[in-house]
Amino acid sequence: MEPGGCEAGPAVKAVAAVLPAGGSGERLGGATPKQFCTVQGRPLVSYTVRAMERVSWISDIIVVVSPENIETMKSIIEKYGHKKVTVAEGGITRHRSIFNGLKLFSENEFSNHLLQKPEVVIIHDAVRPFVEEDILLKVVMAAKEHGAAGAIRPLVSTVIASAADGCLDHSLERAKYRASEMPQAFLFDIIYQAYQQCTDYDLDYGTECLHLALKYCKTNAKLVEGTADLWKVTYKRDLYAAESIIKDSLSQQICIITDVKEAVVQVGFLLHECLRSQIKVEAVSVSLSKGNSHLQNIFSGQCYNFVCINDKKYATEEIQQLVNMLEESNIPLLHPVVLISAHLNSLENTSFSIDLEELTRMKKFAREVKRKNILVYGLLVQCKEKRSPWRGQEQGNTAPRLANNRGIGT
Amino acid sequence: MEPGGCEAGPAVKAVAAVLPAGGSGERLGGATPKQFCTVQGRPLVSYTVRAMERVSWISDIIVVVSPENIETMKSIIEKYGHKKVTVAEGGITRHRSIFNGLKLFSENEFSNHLLQKPEVVIIHDAVRPFVEEDILLKVVMAAKEHGAAGAIRPLVSTVIASAADGCLDHSLERAKYRASEMPQAFLFDIIYQAYQQCTDYDLDYGTECLHLALKYCKTNAKLVEGTADLWKVTYKRDLYAAESIIKDSLSQQICIITDVKEAVVQVGFLLHECLRSQIKVEAVSVSLSKGNSHLQNIFSGQCYNFVCINDKKYATEEIQQLVNMLEESNIPLLHPVVLISAHLNSLENTSFSIDLEELTRMKKFAREVKRKNILVYGLLVQCKEKRSPWRGQEQGNTAPRLANNRGIGT
Numbered sequence: 006m007e008p009g010g011c012e013a014g015p016a017v018k019a020v021a022a023v024l025p026a027g028g029s030g031e032r033l034g035g036a037t038p039k040q041f042c043t044v045q046g047r048p049l050v051s052y053t054v055r056a057m058e059r060v061s062w063i064s065d066i067i068v069v070v071s072p073e074n075i076e077t078m079k080s081i082i083e084k085y086g087h088k089k090v091t092v093a094e095g096g097i098t099r100h101r102s103i104f105n106g107l108k109l110f111s112e113n114e115f116s117n118h119l120l121q122k123p124e125v126v127i128i129h130d131a132v133r134p135f136v137e138e139d140i141l142l143k144v145v146m147a148a149k150e151h152g153a154a155g156a157i158r159p160l161v162s163t164v165i166a167s168a169a170d171g172c173l174d175h176s177l178e179r180a181k182y183r184a185s186e187m188p189q190a191f192l193f194d195i196i197y198q199a200y201q202q203c204t205d206y207d208l209d210y211g212t213e214c215l216h217l218a219l220k221y222c223k224t225n226a227k228l229v230e231g232t233a234d235l236w237k238v239t240y241k242r243d244l245y246a247a248e249s250i251i252k253d254s255l256s257q258q259i260c261i262i263t264d265v266k267e268a269v270v271q272v273g274f275l276l277h278e279c280l281r282s283q284i285k286v287e288a289v290s291v292s293l294s295k296g297n298s299h300l301q302n303i304f305s306g307q308c309y310n311f312v313c314i315n316d317k318k319y320a321t322e323e324i325q326q327l328v329n330m331l332e333e334s335n336i337p338l339l340h341p342v343v344l345i346s347a348h349l350n351s352l353e354n355t356s357f358s359i360d361l362e363e364l365t366r367m368k369k370f371a372r373e374v375k376r377k378n379i380l381v382y383g384l385l386v387q388c389k390e391k392r393s394p395w396r397g398q399e400q401g402n403t404a405p406r407l408a409n410n411r412g413i414g415t
Numbered sequence: 416m417e418p419g420g421c422e423a424g425p426a427v428k429a430v431a432a433v434l435p436a437g438g439s440g441e442r443l444g445g446a447t448p449k450q451f452c453t454v455q456g457r458p459l460v461s462y463t464v465r466a467m468e469r470v471s472w473i474s475d476i477i478v479v480v481s482p483e484n485i486e487t488m489k490s491i492i493e494k495y496g497h498k499k500v501t502v503a504e505g506g507i508t509r510h511r512s513i514f515n516g517l518k519l520f521s522e523n524e525f526s527n528h529l530l531q532k533p534e535v536v537i538i539h540d541a542v543r544p545f546v547e548e549d550i551l552l553k554v555v556m557a558a559k560e561h562g563a564a565g566a567i568r569p570l571v572s573t574v575i576a577s578a579a580d581g582c583l584d585h586s587l588e589r590a591k592y593r594a595s596e597m598p599q600a601f602l603f604d605i606i607y608q609a610y611q612q613c614t615d616y617d618l619d620y621g622t623e624c625l626h627l628a629l630k631y632c633k634t635n636a637k638l639v640e641g642t643a644d645l646w647k648v649t650y651k652r653d654l655y656a657a658e659s660i661i662k663d664s665l666s667q668q669i670c671i672i673t674d675v676k677e678a679v680v681q682v683g684f685l686l687h688e689c690l691r692s693q694i695k696v697e698a699v700s701v702s703l704s705k706g707n708s709h710l711q712n713i714f715s716g717q718c719y720n721f722v723c724i725n726d727k728k729y730a731t732e733e734i735q736q737l738v739n740m741l742e743e744s745n746i747p748l749l750h751p752v753v754l755i756s757a758h759l760n761s762l763e764n765t766s767f768s769i770d771l772e773e774l775t776r777m778k779k780f781a782r783e784v785k786r787k788n789i790l791v792y793g794l795l796v797q798c799k800e801k802r803s804p805w806r807g808q809e810q811g812n813t814a815p816r817l818a819n820n821r822g823i824g825t
Contacts, residue, residue, distance in 0.1 A: 151582065157575065161649055162594040163623045164574050164587070165567065165638070172561065172635040176595065176626045177574070184572040185586065213573045216586045225582040228575070233650050239571055240643050242656035249655030 017149050021065040021123035021193075022057050023106035026050050026078070026131030027095030039238050040131040041077060044248045049238060050078070051085045052134035052251070057127075058089055060138050065120050068131065069095045069106040091120065100208045100217075103128060104200040111197060122193060125149055128214055129188040134247060135234040141188055147227040148190035153218040155189035156231035183228065186235045189214050195222045258308040261288040262300075262327070264315055272349060273314050300330060309342040316349045321367055324381060328374055347384040427559050431475040431533035431603075432467050433516035436460050436488070436541030437505030449648050450541040451487060454658050459648060460488070461495045462544035462661070467537075468499055470548050475530050478541065479505045479516040501530065510618045510627075513538060514610040521607060532603060535559055538624055539598040544657060545644040551598055557637040558600035563628040565599035566641035593638065596645045599624055605632045668718040671698040672710075672737070674725050682759060683724050710740060719752040726759045731777055734791060738784055757794040 026040045040050040050068065057066050066089050070078045078092045093109055095102035110122045125148050129136060140156055147154035160179050168174040196214065199221040207217065218224040238247055259280065263273035270290050277288045287308060289300065313323055324346050331342060371381040436450045450460040460478065467476050476499050480488045488502045503519055505512035520532045535558050539546060550566055557564030570589050578584040606624065609631040617627065628634040648657055669690065673683035680700050687698045697718060699710065723733055734756050741752060781791040 153583075155583075157577070158572075160574065161647065162568075162596055163626075164570065164592050165595045165623075165625070166592055167567070167638050168635065172637055173563075173565075173625050173629060174635070175629075176623050177592075179622065180620075182574050182576055182587075185575045186572055210590075212589065213575075213586050215575070215583050216573075219583060219585075225578065225584070227582055228577050233652075236650075236652065237571065240646075242643075242646065242653075242660060245659030246652035246656040249659065250652060 017062075017145060018124040019121055020063050020125050020127065020145055021067065021110065021120070022063050022127040022129060023067045023069065023103055024050075024053060024057070024129055024131045025069050025095070025099055025102045025106065026074075027069055027071045027099070027102040028132070038071075038074070039244070041074065042244055044134075044244060045251050047085065048081055049134055049244075049247065050131045051081050051087070052247075053129070053131050053136070054082075054087050054090060055085070056134055056136050057129065057141075058087060060141055063127070063141075064089065064123070065110075066090045067093050067106040067109055067120075069093045069102040071095045071102075096208075098209050100200070100203065100211050100214075103214065104203075104208070107193075107197050107200060110193065124193060125190055126193045126196060127188050127190045128196075130237055132238040133187055133235055134238070135236075135250065136188060137232070137234060140229070140231050140235065141190075143229045144188050144190040147229055148192060151227040152195045152222070152224040153189070153191045153215060153226035154229055155215045155226050156186045156235055157183040157228045158186050158231055158233070158235065160184055185213060185215060186231055186237070188235075189226070191218060195224055198222055258285045258287070259310040259312065260300075260308050261286060262311055262313045263288070263290045264323075265290050266316065269314055269316050269349065276312065276314070311343070312345045312347055314347045314349065321363070321370055325370070328377075328379055328381075331379065332377070342379045344379060344381045345384060346381065347386055349386050427472075427555060428534040429531055430473050430535050430537065430555055431477070431520065431530070432473050432537040432539060433477045433479065433513055434460070434463060434467070434539055434541045435479050435505070435509055435512045435516065436484075437479055437481045437509070437512040438542070448484070449654070451484065452648075452654055454544075454654060455661050457495065458491050459544055459654075459657065460541045461491050461497070462657075463539070463541050463546070464492075464497050464500055465495070466544055466546050467539065467551075468497060470551055473537070473551075474499065474533070475520075476500045477503050477516040477519055477530075479503045479512040481505045481512075506618075508619050510610070510613065510621050510624075513624065514613075514618070517603075517607050517610060520603065534603060535600055536603045536606060537598050537600045538606075540647055542648040543597055543645055544648070545646075545660065546598055547642070547644060550639070550641050550645065551600075553639045554598050554600040557639055558602060561637040562605045562632070562634040563599070563601045563625060563636035564639055565625045565636050566596045566645055567593040567638045568596050568641055568643070568645065570594055595623060595625060596641055596647070598645075599636070601628060605634055608632055668695045668697070669720040669722065670710075670718050671696060672721055672723045673698070673700045674733075675700050676726065679724055679726050679759065686722065686724070720755075721753070722755045722757055724757045724759065731773070731780055735780070738787075738789055738791075741789065742787070752789045753792070754789060755792045755794060757796055759796050 026038075028038055028040065040053075041048050043049075044052065054066060054068065057063055068078055068090055070092060072094055075092055075094060081087070082090050082092070091109060093102075093106045096105055107126065110120050110126070125145050127141060127145065144154040144156060160182055161184075163176050163179050164182060165176040166174045191214070195218055199214075199217040202221040203211075203217060207220075211217065215226040218226060236243070238244060261273045261277055261280075263269045273288055273290065277286050280286045285308075291300065311327065313327060315323060317323075324344055327344060367381075367383055371383075374381055436448075438448055438450065450463075451458050453459070454462065464476060464478065467473055476497075478488055478500055480502060482504055485502055485504060491497070492500050492502070501519060503516045506515055517536065520530050520536070535555050537551060537555065539551075554564040554566060570592055571594075573586050573589050574592060575586040576584045601624070605628055609624075609627040612631040613621075613627060617630075621627065625636040628636060646653070648654060671683045671687055671690075673679045683698055683700065687696050690696045695718075701710065721737065723737065725733060727733075734754060737754060777791075777793055781793075784791055
């Protein structure tokens with residue numbers, strides 16, 4: 006979908022993004038630059054790349070890193086299966102790095118890259134991982150119209166100017182000013198022309214791209230109110246916050262998959278009812294062996310937790326099919342995928358036994374897919390009486406009437 | 416200790432603090448104002464009060480809350496054993512709330528309060544819990560000299576001014592400006608006089624106390640560079656960050672207490688050696704029954720984790736004594752206190768048994784003190800061979816040679 010397809014306004018021919026990621030992380034107080042710090046086991050820059058990558062109308066993403074981090078960045082791209090990404094070598098300041106990134110689009114004749122020059126280029130910090138498609142679209146459309154655009158936020162603190170003696174000179178009226186945030190977007194020709202005219206002083210001491218577009222191209226950027234998500238990971242406390250936000254997002258969605266047998270569908274329905282007050286739940290009844298476009302939609306909606314319910318004793322095959330579908334869907338597996346395979350022991354049968362060979366097979370499978378960031382758990386559910394499990398709950402009991410719950414897996 | 420006792424400069428006669436806590440928490444996006452949101456089970460404002468309270472030279476703390484939260488605040492003071500605190504009723508804006516707080520010092524003749532008018536008053540946000548004594552001292556001393564002083568921080572984002580059409584008018588050169596943060600401090604007479612002269616417009620739309628001192632008393636506040644800890648809990652992500660910082664601070668210190676028997680002291684020494692590369696460890700050898708001033712120092716140094724090692728089978732009595740000392744030390748128990756009682760089974764004796772009656776007594780005791788925010792755990796350690804436990808490690812093994820570790824407790 007092109008930006009013009011979503012909102013009124015002219016369609017944009019091509020949109021690319023440049024992510025400066027050359028910072029040294031001084032303010033974080035650690036040795037690792039903040040963009041490479043891991044959050045839930047994954048480098049921060051990978052979350053930001055993913056946030057841009059999932060936007061279908063962004064064609065290329067340039068990540069600009071300092072020379073010593075080029076190999077690190079390449080291995081991150083490899084490890085997390087990022088597409089559309091090109092690594093560029095950064096300069097010694099922020100503006101020099103962004104300029105280097107932009108050059109990749111303009112100097113194709115001299116290089117091996119075959120990157121199409123975009124009509125609009127987004128500039129976004131590698132340390133702002135929670136950017137949403139909505140604000141990206143807004144700044145791109147505003148840049149198409151005004152030549153430049155940037156996200157802004159209200160000031161959290163009053164801004165003051167100090168006199169030479171270290172005393173207060175004056176304070177700014179907070180309501181008249183805004184914090185300039187990212188993303189920003191520019192007609193490529195405008196920002197590139199601005200950088201070409203920059204003085205060394207600009208390149209060494211400046212930080213604000215909107216300022217360059219104004220100074221050198223007389224382009225007054227359109228300012229777009231952004232949401233609180235746009236904040237920049239600056240201090241160690243911000244890494245803590247990012248970690249908690251990502252953890253939170255992990256547990257917000259679950260998809261219950263059942264086959265089409267009535268008894269199993271009913272269990273799925275009851276589980277759905279139990280869970281829906283706590284987390285976002287989808288439920289589908291499909292034959293996994295046939296594939297399903299509805300499931301594809303669920304994957305791309307970033308639901309990565311599944312409970313597959315069936316009445317076979319083991320269902321390694323079904324789980325294998327789900328894993329295959331996940332892999333074929335070609336989505337980068339950002340967060341761990343959790344698959345719980347719940348096996349209802351034959352509803353008519355009260356005997357209970359574990360097939361050790363099957364169990365070993367399942368555990369081996371779980372170990373294998375764990376490497377792909379897919380966590381498989383198995384659950385054997387035995388009903389105490391000859392009736393549907395969870396029926397106890399329908400009658401007002403809070404605990405399901407299950408005689409045994411046995412966990413297997415990783 | 417008075418401020419003047421720490422640094423060169425005149426001693427300050429009396430220092431009080433006003434904490435505006437009347438905010439509605441709009442930016443947080445929740446129903447509970449952020450100062451009353453719980454972090455690790457305790458309201459944020461309680462952490463901030465504690466941070467001020469532990470500074471011996473601050474005599475009074477006024478917490479200004481909106482009328483509907485007065486009872487909540489009083490119950491927080493009661494529950495967490497805060498001292499020195501008076502609750503004041505806030506106004507409808509930040510400036511009106513601070514003014515109300517200041518009035519308590521000046522209108523004693525009309526009220527029941529017997530609060531001494533301070534020479535210097537600190538104003539600090541209830542949602543900045545990580546303020547340290549060092550910066551408080553700096554702003555107080557600077558206020559004594561200059562009449563007003565406030566903490567500042569570098570700007571994280573560029574500040575821009577927008578034109579009437581929503582486009583960029585100009586951006587400020589980041590290096591010339593600073594974010595005005597808290598704490599601030601004032602000679603009481605200056606800030607009170609400024610508030611008395613304020614217009615309604617100031618009281619309704621202003622937020623910056625330094626600005627009032629400049630406008631009405633021609634006092635140019637001294638600006639003091641603060642540390643990154645001074646940040647204000649504004650958004651939900653800041654609550655996550657505060658939670659992680661507090662969790663981190665919980666595990667940074669541990670005190671190992673042994674009695675004076677040689678074998679036990681040796682185990683304590685080895686445990687100290689094992690742990691010291693990971694966390695800050697103190698070790699003391701004392702008879703708990705006699706009390707100990709060294710332990711008192713440890714409490715006030717905010718070390719709230721203890722491992723008591725002894726060679727009795729159970730040591731409920733010793734643990735009870737430690738709990739008594741903690742309570743008598745009269746320190747507010749901010750974080751949960753963790754007490755691990757490690758009992759070395761007679762080093763000469765390889766038999767092992769559990770006295771169920773003693774175990775029940777210990778568990779009951781653990782349940783009781785848990786209400787006071789003290790978590791007691793017990794550990795029975797049985798040595799496999801007739802030699803010191805941990806000696807295995809001295810020989811290069813990583814696992815201590817213990818046959819049994821049994822946990823009891825909460």
